[in-house]
Amino acid sequence: MENKRFILEVRELTKKLGSRTVVDRLNLRIEEGEIYGFLGKNGSGKTTTIRMITGLVHPDAGEVRICGYDLKSQFKAAISLVGAIVETPAFYAQLTAYDNLKLTANLLPGVTRHRVEEVLTIAGLSERTRDKVGSYSLGMKQRLGIACALLNRPKLIILDEPTNGLDPQGMKEIKELIVQLASEHGISFLISSHLLRDIEQICTMAGIIRNGKLIAECDVRQLRASREEPIAIAASEPMHAIRSKATTLEQFYFDMTEGGAGND
Numbered sequence: 607m608e609n610k611r612f613i614l615e616v617r618e619l620t621k622k623l624g625s626r627t628v629v630d631r632l633n634l635r636i637e638e639g640e641i642y643g644f645l646g647k648n649g650s651g652k653t654t655t656i657r658m659i660t661g662l663v664h665p666d667a668g669e670v671r672i673c674g675y676d677l678k679s680q681f682k683a684a685i686s687l688v689g690a691i692v693e694t695p696a697f698y699a700q701l702t703a704y705d706n707l708k709l710t711a712n713l714l715p716g717v718t719r720h721r722v723e724e725v726l727t728i729a730g731l732s733e734r735t736r737d738k739v740g741s742y743s744l745g746m747k748q749r750l751g752i753a754c755a756l757l758n759r760p761k762l763i764i765l766d767e768p769t770n771g772l773d774p775q776g777m778k779e780i781k782e783l784i785v786q787l788a789s790e791h792g793i794s795f796l797i798s799s800h801l802l803r804d805i806e807q808i809c810t811m812a813g814i815i816r817n818g819k820l821i822a823e824c825d826v827r828q829l830r831a832s833r834e835e836p837i838a839i840a841a842s843e844p845m846h847a848i849r850s851k852a853t854t855l856e857q858f859y860f861d862m863t864e865g866g867a868g869n870d
C-alpha cells in the first residue's frame with residue numbers, strides 16, 4: 607500500500623457533466639489530523655468533488671485514495687474510513703438521539719451500544735441522548751450528525767457547509783468539536799464552506815477551487831501565527847507558486863478568485 611501518510615489523496619480527478627468539465631485534473635492531499643477548508647464560488651465544483659470522494663459519483667479520470675486504499679478498486683476498505691455529512695443530516699424526529707444512532711449502528715459491522723454512547727458523549731450530547739431529535743436545535747442536530755459519522759471510527763470526515771444556518775453558539779460548538787476531533791482523535795476533515803472567517807479560525811490548510819481546478823492553497827496556521835508576514839502558497843499546476851500579501855483568509859480568497867491568479 608503506497609502513500610499511507612496521506613489520509614486523503616486525490617490525483618488528477620476529472621468529471622465532465624454534459625459538455626462542461628466541472629472538475630478538471632484536481633489534486634488534493636490531506637494529512638492526519640489536518641482540517642482542510644475547501645473554498646470556492648458557487649458552481650466552482652466543490653460538491654461534485656466531494657461526491658466523487660464519497661463514491662456517489664464516478665470520476666471520468668483520476669483517482670481517490672483514502673489511507674492508501676484506492677476508492678475504485680478497494681472501495682469497501684476505502685469508504686469504511688470516511689464519514690460524510692452533506693447538508694443537514696436526516697434523523698427520525700420521533701426517535702431519541704440514541705435510538706437514531708442505534709439504527710445506523712445496526713447496519714455497521716462491529717459497532718456496539720457502547721460505541722453509540724461514546725460518540726454521543728464525544729459530540730457533547732450525553733445529557734440529551736434520551737430526548738427526541740425533534741426537540742433538538744439545528745446545532746445539536748449537526749453535532750448528532752458528526753456523532754453518527756464517528757460511529758465506525760473514520761479517519762476522514764467530510765462536511766459540506768457545517769455551520770450554515772447555525773446561531774453563534776451553535777457555530778462555536780461545532781467548531782470546537784471539529785478542532786477537538788482533529789487534535790485528540792487524529793481525525794482529518796475536509797470542510798466545504800463559504801464562511802471564510804469560520805474556516806480561518808479552525809482550519810490548518812485551505813484550498814481554493816475555481817472552474818474545477820485547485821488554483822491555490824493557503825497554510826492557515828501560518829496565516830494565523832503571523833499577520834505581518836505574507837503567507838506562503840503552495841499552488842498547484844498549472845499555476846506557478848506565488849506569494850500573497852494577504853493577512854486574512856478572506857483577503858487571500860479574493861486575491862485568488864478575483865485577482866490574476868488562476869484566471870483562464
Ligand SMILES: Nc1ncnc2c1ncn2[C@@H]1O[C@H](COP(=O)(O)OP(=O)(O)OP(=O)(O)O)[C@@H](O)[C@H]1O
Pocket residue numbers: 623624628646647648649650651652653654655
Ligand atoms: N447534473 C449536472 N449536469 C450538468 N451540470 C451540472 C450538474 N450538476 C452540477 N452541474 C454544474 O457543475 C458545476 C459545479 O457544480 P457543484 O455543485 O460541484 O459546485 P459547488 O462548488 O459545489 O457550488 P455551490 O457552492 O453552489 O454548492 C456547476 O456549474 C453546476 O451548474
